[in-house]
Amino acid sequence: MEATELSIRSVTTDDVAAVNELWQEAGMALYPSSGDVADEITSKMRRDPDLFLVGELEGKVVATVMGTWDGHRGRIKRLAVAGAHRRSGFGAMVTDELEKRFLARGITKLRLEVWADNVGGLAFWERLGYEHQADIRYFTRNLDDSKDPC
Ligand SMILES: CC(C)(COP(=O)(O)OP(=O)(O)OC[C@H]1O[C@@H](n2cnc3c(N)ncnc32)[C@H](O)[C@@H]1OP(=O)(O)O)[C@@H](O)C(=O)NCCC(=O)NCCS
Structure with missing residues (x-):
C-alpha cells in the first residue's frame, strides 16, 4: 500500500451525486435496496451520520x-x-477510520458480507485481518414483493 493524501469525513447530502457515480462505477448500483442513494444517505445522516464515510482526493469522492x-x-x-x-x-x-469510530462507540464486534465471486473483496478483508466464517450460511427474505437484494 502506498501512502497518499486521502481526506476522510462523514458523508453529507452534497455527496449524493458523487457517491452515486462511485457506486455505479464500482458495480454496486443494485445494492441499495431502494435504488435511491439520496434516501440512503439522508436516512443514514438522521440515524448515525458518523458511520458513513467518504474519502476525498483533491476534492473528489473516491x-x-x-x-x-x-x-x-x-x-x-x-x-x-x-x-x-x-x-x-x-x-x-x-x-481503519470506520473501525476507530466503531471503537469510540464501544462497538468491538464487526461483521460484513462479501459475494463469493468477489475475489478482490475477499482478498482485501483477509489482508485486513478479518476472519472468513466458512461455517455460516446467510439467509435473506424480502417481506415486500420487491426483488431487491436484501
Ligand atoms: C475491494 C476494494 C474496496 C479495495 O479497495 P482498495 O483501495 O483497492 O484496497 P487497498 O488498496 O486498501 O488494499 C489493501 C490490501 O487488500 C488487498 N487487496 C485489495 N484489493 C485486492 C485485489 N483486487 N486483489 C487482491 N488483493 C487485494 C491487498 O493485500 C492490498 O494491499 P496491497 O495493495 O499492498 O497488496 C476495491 O477493489 C473496490 O472498490 N471494489 C469494488 C467494490 C467492492 O467489491 N467492494 C467490496 C465489497 S465487500
Whole structure:
C-alpha cells in the first residue's frame, strides 16, 4: 500500500451525486435496496451520520464505507474505491477510520458480507485481518414483493 493524501469525513447530502457515480462505477448500483442513494444517505445522516464515510482526493469522492449497528454487532457495508485509485490503500484507510469510530462507540464486534465471486473483496478483508466464517450460511427474505437484494 502506498501512502497518499486521502481526506476522510462523514458523508453529507452534497455527496449524493458523487457517491452515486462511485457506486455505479464500482458495480454496486443494485445494492441499495431502494435504488435511491439520496434516501440512503439522508436516512443514514438522521440515524448515525458518523458511520458513513467518504474519502476525498483533491476534492473528489473516491472512496466510501458505511457502518451499521444492531445494538450488539457492527456491520460494514458499501465499501467502494474508484477504479483509478485502487491498490493505493484507500479502502484500508476508510475502513481503519470506520473501525476507530466503531471503537469510540464501544462497538468491538464487526461483521460484513462479501459475494463469493468477489475475489478482490475477499482478498482485501483477509489482508485486513478479518476472519472468513466458512461455517455460516446467510439467509435473506424480502417481506415486500420487491426483488431487491436484501
Ligand atoms: C475491494 C476494494 C474496496 C479495495 O479497495 P482498495 O483501495 O483497492 O484496497 P487497498 O488498496 O486498501 O488494499 C489493501 C490490501 O487488500 C488487498 N487487496 C485489495 N484489493 C485486492 C485485489 N483486487 N486483489 C487482491 N488483493 C487485494 C491487498 O493485500 C492490498 O494491499 P496491497 O495493495 O499492498 O497488496 C476495491 O477493489 C473496490 O472498490 N471494489 C469494488 C467494490 C467492492 O467489491 N467492494 C467490496 C465489497 S465487500
